[in-house]
Amino acid sequence: xxxxxxxxxxxxxxxxxxxxxxxxSQRSTRRGIDVDVMNVSITDELPDADLYLLGGGEDGPQxxxxxxxKKSSLKQRVANGAHVFAVCAGLQILGTSFCxxxxxxxxxxxxxxxxxxxGSVRSVGELLSQVxxxxxxxxxxxxxxxxxxxxxxxxxxxxxxxxxxxxxxxFVTETIWATYAHGPVLAMNPWLCDxxxxxxxxxxxxxxxxxxxxxxxxxxxSLSSR
Amino acid sequence: xxxxLSLRGFLALSALRTVNSLxxxxxxxxGTVAGGRVGLAIYPKLLNDLSKNRQVILVSGTNGKTxxxxxxxxxxxxxxxxxxxxxxxxxxxxxxxSGSSSPHVVLETxxxxxxxxxxxxxxxxxxxxxxxxxxxxxxTEVRSIAERxxxxxxxxxxxxxxxxxxxxxxxxxxxxxxxxxRWCNIETPWTSDAVSCPKCTQSIVRTSGSxxxxxxxxxxxxxxxxxxxEVRIDxxxxxxxxxxxxxxxxxxxxxxxxxxxxxxxxxSKSLTSMKSVTAIAGRFAVRTWQGxxxxxxxxxxxxxxxxxxxxxxxxTDDVWIAINARIADGKDPSWLYDVSFEQLRGRKVWCLGExxxxxxxxxxxxxxxxxxxxDLNSLPKTSDTTELLANYTAFxxxxxxxxx
Numbered sequence: 234x235x236x237x238x239x240x241x242x243x244x245x246x247x248x249x250x251x252x253x254x255x256x257x258s259q260r261s262t263r264r265g266i267d268v269d270v271m272n273v274s275i276t277d278e279l280p281d282a283d284l285y286l287l288g289g290g291e292d293g294p295q296x297x298x299x300x301x302x303k304k305s306s307l308k309q310r311v312a313n314g315a316h317v318f319a320v321c322a323g324l325q326i327l328g329t330s331f332c333x334x335x336x337x338x339x340x341x342x343x344x345x346x347x348x349x350x351x352g353s354v355r356s357v358g359e360l361l362s363q364v365x366x367x368x369x370x371x372x373x374x375x376x377x378x379x380x381x382x383x384x385x386x387x388x389x390x391x392x393x394x395x396x397x398x399x400x401x402x403x404f405v406t407e408t409i410w411a412t413y414a415h416g417p418v419l420a421m422n423p424w425l426c427d428x429x430x431x432x433x434x435x436x437x438x439x440x441x442x443x444x445x446x447x448x449x450x451x452x453x454x455s456l457s458s459r
Numbered sequence: 460x461x462x463x464l465s466l467r468g469f470l471a472l473s474a475l476r477t478v479n480s481l482x483x484x485x486x487x488x489x490g491t492v493a494g495g496r497v498g499l500a501i502y503p504k505l506l507n508d509l510s511k512n513r514q515v516i517l518v519s520g521t522n523g524k525t526x527x528x529x530x531x532x533x534x535x536x537x538x539x540x541x542x543x544x545x546x547x548x549x550x551x552x553x554x555x556x557s558g559s560s561s562p563h564v565v566l567e568t569x570x571x572x573x574x575x576x577x578x579x580x581x582x583x584x585x586x587x588x589x590x591x592x593x594x595x596x597x598x599t600e601v602r603s604i605a606e607r608x609x610x611x612x613x614x615x616x617x618x619x620x621x622x623x624x625x626x627x628x629x630x631x632x633x634x635x636x637x638x639x640x641r642w643c644n645i646e647t648p649w650t651s652d653a654v655s656c657p658k659c660t661q662s663i664v665r666t667s668g669s670x671x672x673x674x675x676x677x678x679x680x681x682x683x684x685x686x687x688x689e690v691r692i693d694x695x696x697x698x699x700x701x702x703x704x705x706x707x708x709x710x711x712x713x714x715x716x717x718x719x720x721x722x723x724x725x726x727s728k729s730l731t732s733m734k735s736v737t738a739i740a741g742r743f744a745v746r747t748w749q750g751x752x753x754x755x756x757x758x759x760x761x762x763x764x765x766x767x768x769x770x771x772x773x774x775t776d777d778v779w780i781a782i783n784a785r786i787a788d789g790k791d792p793s794w795l796y797d798v799s800f801e802q803l804r805g806r807k808v809w810c811l812g813e814x815x816x817x818x819x820x821x822x823x824x825x826x827x828x829x830x831x832x833x834d835l836n837s838l839p840k841t842s843d844t845t846e847l848l849a850n851y852t853a854f855x856x857x858x859x860x861x862x863x
Contacts, residue, residue: 243655249793252796275661293655421820443823444820
């Protein structure tokens with residue numbers, strides 16, 4: 234049984250972020266892996282889970298989500314081996330600080346030593362990055378520039394789009410994945426979704442054919458030619 | 460009309476008409492918006508001048524503004540001036556006003572342009588339908604629209620009446636700064652953009668028929684409401700029989716009638732006249748394509764899509780869905796995951812449009828039966844009317860493909 238907690242969908246659910254929970258659960262159950270997806274509301278205590286999902290959100294809700302998570306057991310649970318997959322505003326919250334409503338730095342969870350400042354322009358558009366041997370496709374829409382401290386590894390190298398700073402996208406640690414590609418990034422990138430499931434469950438996954446294979450191939454081709 | 464205009468306004472209007480006739484002559488569309496742009500460039504106050512001494516209703520919101528504008532026009536009676544082509548920014552407003560001298564005006568207004576239109580047209584009534592996520596890659600986030608409305612409405616005069624949907628907390632937040640408000644109790648199933656309070660970001664608590672937040676922000680009392688096909692405004696109850704489908708359109712009609720009631724049009728009269736609206740720029744029309752009858756349904760965002768999916772007749776009939784992601788649609792199709800396609804289980808969906816693979820992926824994860832249509836000739840033939848749901852440019856493509 235893989236327990237997935239979708240964190241504060243009412244705050245961090247702006248860009249189809251339910252898509253990641255859906256893809257994880259469908260790609261697991263179709264292989265016979267039981268999954269329990271829990272929606273964690275802002276009035277709920279953080280439940281025990283193997284994987285916590287953080288989505289994208291607007292400034293005010295992002296600040297409230299950060300405040301609630303700072304008071305929660307998330308940091309402790311990650312220290313004890315729980316995994317996190319975060320996108321967009323969720324990525325920013327995991328760092329030491331981020332910017333909302335202007336340029337005031339707001340304190341993050343400090344789970345990872347990265348800092349987000351406000352970029353001079355918003356980064357909006359399709360994103361293509363090289364993650365290990367695979368390409369990752371997605372859509373980004375954010376105003377942040379994220380700087381990784383030495384020793385923090387980016388998730389991918391940007392081939393098209395902006396990501397953290399035009400060069401790298403997101404970050405990855407032993408138990409955390411973070412990317413600026415929001416919403417259904419795991420639905421669009423079946424290999425990445427499977428990598429997350431394999432890591433969290435410790436299973437070797439059997440191959441699975443889904444409609445997403447065609448979509449993924451089409452987006453990679455379309456973005457690689459630009 | 461010239462009595463409304465200054466000399467500069469008159470010159471701007473002449474230039475606008477020249478551009479209109481030129482672009483019509485060269486076959487480049489109606490030219491109205493192009494003319495409006497030229498007029499505004501010559502005289503930025505042209506919209507103000509053209510609106511003088513007229514009764515203006517503005518209609519805005521994420522979903523239903525074109526339909527509600529058409530319902531207001533039909534309910535008001537003869538010769539109402541309106542931007543019927545859906546050109547809902549100032550150039551389109553100028554184009555509409557310059558083409559008609561009617562004292563009665565209804566203008567569909569883009570959400571982002573509402574503050575400008577409020578200032579320029581000095582409306583008697585503003586209808587605010589709903590606010591939800593839509594084309595987030597182009598528009599800014601929905602809460603900032605609510606903030607801008609709130610700020611603009613706080614500067615308006617006492618004689619402006621705001622007709623606003625009390626079941627949408629974002630609309631209530633935006634509207635409550637106005638001085639004279641007629642709240643409408645309109646069923647609003649989409650709640651995902653106002654789960655947290657627009658005032659304090661705490662959770663909004665919904666009970667049957669109401670909502671509130673711990674900070675004191677709560678649903679206001681209403682003067683108008685809808686129950687099934689019945690509309691009540693103040694103490695008058697009217698049974699509606701609209702020609703366009705969907706419970707959401709009864710809500711749109713109720714808000715249109717509430718707006719017209721402010722201008723002394725009796726609701727029983729206006730709601731009866733609204734029956735004449737059968738299709739708006741193809742929306743809700745049944746059209747023909749290769750011997751098939753196609754019911755044309757436009758849905759541009761999750762709230763609109765959910766409302767249309769709920770309006771489908773129950774059963775297992777196939778549905779055609781066409782999705783594009785061009786600039787006018789918003790280039791990010793992530794919103795497909797905010798639509799509850801799960802309710803289509805038991806039907807087969809034919810995936811059309813340039814982003815049909817994004818749709819098929821979404822449907823696959825929803826365990827809905829689907830087929831990706833790479834060749835339109837492979838679509839099934841049936842004598843029944845087929846429901847086609849399409850987003851903005853995909854809808855235009857199908858309007859061109861089909862005939863009336």
